[in-house]
Every structure is written in C-alpha cells, then in structure tokens.
Amino acid sequence: MEHEHFNLKSEKEDLDPQEMLRVIFDYAAKIANERVLDNLLLLMADMGREMIVSDRCTVWLLDTTKNELWSKVAHGLDEIRIPSTAGLVGYAVTYDKAVFIDDAYTNEEYKTYLISGALRTDQQTGYRTKALMVIPFRNSQGEIMGAYQAINKLTAGKQFSDKDMEYLTLASSYAGKSLESVLLTNEIEETQKELIIRMGEIGESRSKETGNHVKRVAEYSYLLALGLGMSQEEAELLRMASPMHDIGKVGIPDSILNKPGKLTDDEFKIMQNHTLVGYNLLKNSNRSILKTAAIVAHEHHEKWNGRGYPRGISGDAIHILGRITALADVFDALGSERVYKKAWELDRILELFKEERGQHFDPQLVDVFFEQLPNILRIREEFSDTALEDLTDK
Template sequence: MPFSQDSNDEKFDLERRADKMLAMIFEYMTKMSLETNIHNILQVLADLGQKMVNADRCSVWLHEPTEKSIWTVAGHGLEKVTVDESSGIVGLSIQTEETIRVLDAYADPRFNDAIDRKTGYKTKSLLCIPFRNSEGTVIGAFQAINKKSDSEQFTPQDEEYLTFASTYAGKSLEAFILREELVETQKEMITTMGEIGESRSLETGYHVKRVAQYSYLLASLAGVPDKQAKMLKYASPMHDIGKVAIPDRILLKPGKLTDLEFEEMKTHTLIGYEVFRKSQRALLKTAALIAYEHHERWDGTGYPRGLAGEDIHLFGRITAIADVFDALGSDRVYKKAWPLEKIIDYMSEQSGHQFDPFLVKLFLEHIEKFIAIRDQFKEG
C-alpha cells in the first residue's frame, strides 16, 4: 500500500485534537474537584462545554424526577431557571435520552422560546446531549447554543466532543451529589443525636439549634472562613453528647453536685470525644474536638485536660461562649434562667478567665445579633 502524506497528516491532526480535548477536560475536572457548591460546578461544566464546541452559550441542566422538573444555573447570562421536565429541546433530550441537534430553533416546533423572550437573547442553533450516572440513568443534559462559526451550525464533530465531555460530567456530578447527600445525612444525624443528648437533661432541641447558630455567627465575626465556620455550626450540636452516659441521679439533680458527682459529670467530655474520635469524616472529627474541649478555660482551670489560652482549639473556645450564654439564659433543673443584664455582666467578668477575651469582645460588641438568634429559636 503506497504511503499517503494526506492520510498521515489527517491522523496526526485527529490525535492532536483528541489530546487537546483530553487536556481541556482534565483542566476543568480539576476545577470541579475544588468546588463545594453545585451551582459553581454546573458553571464550570458550562464553561467546558462552551469552550469544547465553540458555542456562544452553554448550560448544564439537572433532572429532578420527584419534582418532574429540570433546572440550571449555569446558562451564560442566566439566573437559575426551573422548567417542566418535558419543556423544550433540552427536556425532550432528557426524556428521550437522545442527542438532539437543531439547525434553526425558531423553525422547530419543539423549541420553547420562553427564556429568549425573558432575556432578549436570540437562539439559532442548538445541540443537546444527555448525560448519565453510573447506573445508566439520565440525570441531566448539556445544551450548547449558537455555534460561533460561519455556518452557525453545530457539526457531528461537536456532537462527538460534547458527548465525550458529558461522560465525565455525569460521573463527576453523581459523585458530588452522593457526597453532598452523605454530608447532609451526617448533619441531620448530628443534630438529632445532639437533641437526644439534651433531652436527657430535660432540654429541648432548641438549645443545640441556638448553640449551632451562635457558634457560626461568632466564628464568622472572628474571621473564620465560611467553610470552616459552617463545619463548626454543623458539629457543635454534639458538644454534650457524652451526657447520654451520665446517670440521671447526677444529670437531673436539682441541687449542687458533690465533688464526686461533679467528677463523674466531667467525664461527658471524654465520652463525647471517644464517640467520634476514630472517624475519618471531617464533620465527625470536628464534633469529637468540640465535645473534648468546650469545657476548657482560657486560664487553664477547665477540664478534661486543663488546656489554656490558644492551646484550646478555636472551635472549643467559640462553643464554650455559645453554650454558656444559652445555658445561663435557659431554665435548668438546678436553676432558673438569668436576666440578660446578669448574663452580660458574667460574660464580661469571665473574659480572660473562663473565656477567650478576643471572642468575648466580639460577642458583646454584637450582642444584639445573638439576642436575635435566641428570640428566633425560642422554647415552646
């Protein structure tokens, strides 16, 4: 067979384009791996689709079967849009599980021009490609709009490229959604367990809800990045989980504890720590830390380890303030709720002793915000 320079050049060109597409996908998959927000991930995927097929716009739609809808936030120039699952070309693509290429949108009766009318945009050509999860179920679709070329038409090669990207998109989105479901389950479990722990001491679930909100607010005021502040918020309901192992004769005693009883009460910090310390999950490891250190004191006279100052983790120092503020303002079996003025005086007096002075300063400077949270989550 004679040598053909043209065929060799064509093969080289195809290989070069394939390498370019792979490099592009890996670049965007790396960006996706750094995101923790589904809206941002959809935008990254939309950028990938737009770049791969040289479209004017690209959107990534997700299917919500239980709500019979599809939605996107990743349309360039669009806010979040939710429509019926059978709406338009993209809905049809998801429903039929087929790729749809449209040459002239307004000449196609299946096209829904509602978004164009709302935004003033003019859709000409369309390319919709569904993507699947690992079980083969269609969970969404890419929709590329208006090819930026002389013909203004998407080609079979564009279809091939976007199909390639959709394979990665389906797997990546599935992994993210499953991870988010796991995190949400952990959050729900932690809040529920925290409420169970409080119910043993005749507290309602409002205590752990308030402590979570106070902790998040104080962390934010202290400059903690939002991701870490939210981790504290979700883990803080477990601060007293160890009390489930404390006998009722101590936990529900209406009077002052004896020295021996108090020593047994203090073990709830160690018990709470042991419950979660072996977990590799960040949320549960944080819960272990908070349970362990929220009774340490700034001056080193706390328990269980007698830590002082910044040797106490910031999350422990924050939860200590949130927990004491709420406890003082609530009725307990051994005391009545304190008036706000007395609580503020106590927090001020304990600055530099029981509590981190910097955090107390922030707390008192923004006391009205903490009071608003208290009023929002009232008992009964």
C-alpha cells in the first residue's frame, strides 16, 4: 500500500524521540485492532513514512503461488502486481537483502534493477526518485513475506540515514507479525466461506440444483444489501450466509424434491418444511454467520403481502435479510432452465417483478433491484451454469 506526498520542496525535520514514540504508539494501537488487509497495509505504509520522514512508502507482499509482489496504491483501486524478481524490491526479496541508495540516478551497483523498477516508473509518471530504501520482512517461521519500500527523504539532506534504516527495520519486523495474524484470519474466513458454500450446495444438490445457483444468489444478495444502504459488514455477512438458504432440503424426501410434475397440496406442505428444518439446524449457533443463515433459511419464502410460508408474515415483519434473499432466489430460479420449464426470458422476469412489487416483494427492494440490474446481469454471466439444471426451488 503506497502513500504519496508530491511536494518535495517542503523540507521537514526528523522526528525527535518523543515524536517517534507518539507515532509508534498511535499506529500500534490502530494496527492491533485492524483486521482488513487493505486497511492494514495502508496503516503500515503511513507508519513507515512518518517514522523516517519519507515522501513515499509502499508495503509489498509476496504472492508465492504466482511468484509476484503486489500492493495497492489507495482504497478501492486495483492492486499493482509485478514479478517477484522485478525492480529493487524484487532484488531485496529474492536475495533477502536490505538495500540503501542515496541517488537512484547515479547508483551503479543496482543500476539494472533500478532501470527495470524505479527509473522506469519515473519515466512514466514524471516523478524523480532520489534516495531509496527497501527492507524485507518475515513471518514467524522466518520466511520472507514482502518488503517495505521508502522513497525520497523530505529533510534538508534528502538522504536516508543509518537511523532511518534502523527505524524502518523495526517497522518491518512489526509488519511481518501483524500481517501474519491478519492473513491467518483471512485464511480462516475464506475457509469458512468455502464450507458454507459447500453446505449450501448439499441442500441444492439433493434437488439437483447446481452449485452456481447458491453463488449467484449470494452475489445478488450482496449487491441488493449495499443498494439498500446496508453497511459493507452487513452486506458481506449476508453474502456469506445466503448460500445456506435451502440447507433445510436435506430433510425433504427425494420423491418430493425431485418430482418432475406439480406437487400435490400435501406434498407442497412437506416441501414448505424445508424452511423450518433449515432454521432449526442453524438457530442455536452463536456464530454471526450461522445466525444470519438461520434467518435467511427461515424467511426466504415469506411474501410482502403475507401469502408466503412458513409463517405467513408480511411487510416489515419479514426480516430484511429474508426479503433480500427471496428476491435474489426467485430471480435466479426463473432465469434458469429446469426439467419442467425453460428459462424465462429476461423481459418476462422483469415484467413479473414490476407486477409483484408490493405483492411478493418489498417495493423498495424491487426499486433497488432495477437500479442494480446491470451489475446483477454481469454476475449472472460471470457465474453462469455450464450444464442444465433440473429443478428449481419449490
């Protein structure tokens, strides 16, 4: 993560010991509480920049699966990726060596790496790289995770000192430990997400749904939640939980789940029980993901007008998470081919949604759906099925 200040003419002073302690303690508190990787990278870059009074500071991470180094320049922007051996940062990581350069344009020792890295970037941006430091950092097993890169000292001398190297080495050591913790947390969360997707697929596969159905419903639900103004955290929670909306189908007999024709009234009553089975499977968990999934499983067949099931509740009495998943689920079911029907054309689905605004669906949610339609269609294309699906939700 890179932080930039472009006014190199404004000279600054090195931090005195009291200021240095303030910077370290301020950032240590923020970093200790941060669990979002992008935010953590930004905090670490800012900490390094302030500690050594540099113009730019970038935290690079090593992706060993792709043999690349990557970072981001700011929130919301695409990440930057380079080969793991490219430029001065690639050299430092490859050879496990800290690098200290006074002037990138006159340095001969690392000329090849500078030409492929900093000097090449200068040509593209018009920026002037002078002083430069790169320091690798490691995880608790001693494996290199990435590197700090600092460019251009903002003090009168415009050169980094041995003390700066010491401070940035300290920051790098702290970075490795903090990043390892967050990356482990991210790995656990990704594992949880995958398990939830797989659990959702169990319910769907018993009625011969495809795995992509639960993925599409999850992504649609996420978009709709954001469109309604829910927080990023709430929307992400729904995206993780919604794949289990039909987990209760594990308790429904195959003869009913996979019946190609119309269900009898008695069969339909049994089918409706999948909402209660799913709810009862999940409701006693203290985990936020599973508690959210319990709500979704219970209420995704309720209707705004009170004619849904299992409880026949209406309007705002239906949890917003159930209302969102209901719309996402119906949209995907109608647009998918089944053993007893062809996939509906998009125009037919959209016309139905207009008719069901305030009937089956929350009217505000239908409005958000149409606002998000281009993104929803993009997701439908991205996660399209490679084979025909046989049976939709009953």
